[in-house]
Amino acid sequence: MQCQGCRFWFSSKTQCRRNAPLxxxxxxxxxxxxxxxxxxxxxxxxxxxxxDEKAAA
Ligand code: SF4
Incomplete structure (x- = not known):
């Protein structure tokens, strides 16, 4: 349970994009x-x- 495994993490910029930018x-x-x-x-x-496997199910 870390940002690196989170769907909201934009890894190339190490940004959390869970919410709109402030x-x-x-x-x-x-x-x-x-x-x-x-x-x-x-x-x-x-x-x-x-x-992809989960998204296709
Ligand atoms: S929502 Fe944002 S801060 Fe929370 S775990 Fe995901 S990437 Fe990290």
């Missing part, structure tokens, strides 16, 4: 950000990745 304001202006997490982080919203 607005952030800095001296560079405003932007939207998804939270970044480590591969071995986790939270109570974890859902396992769906494999």
């Amino acid at each position: 607005p952030a304001v800095s001296e560079k202006g405003s932007q939207t950000l998804w939270p970044t997490t480590a591969a071995d982080d986790w939270c109570g919203e974890f859902q396992p990745k769906v494999t």
Whole structure:
């Protein structure tokens, strides 16, 4: 039960995409950000990745 095995983890950017990105304001202006997490982080919203076999069933 870790982010690396979660369906919401966008691994190439280590982002959790469980929810919509949040607005952030800095001296560079405003932007939207998804939270970044480590591969071995986790939270109570974890859902396992769906494999092709499961998706086809
Ligand atoms: S376990 Fe939680 S924090 Fe990690 S990717 Fe999944 S939903 Fe996001």
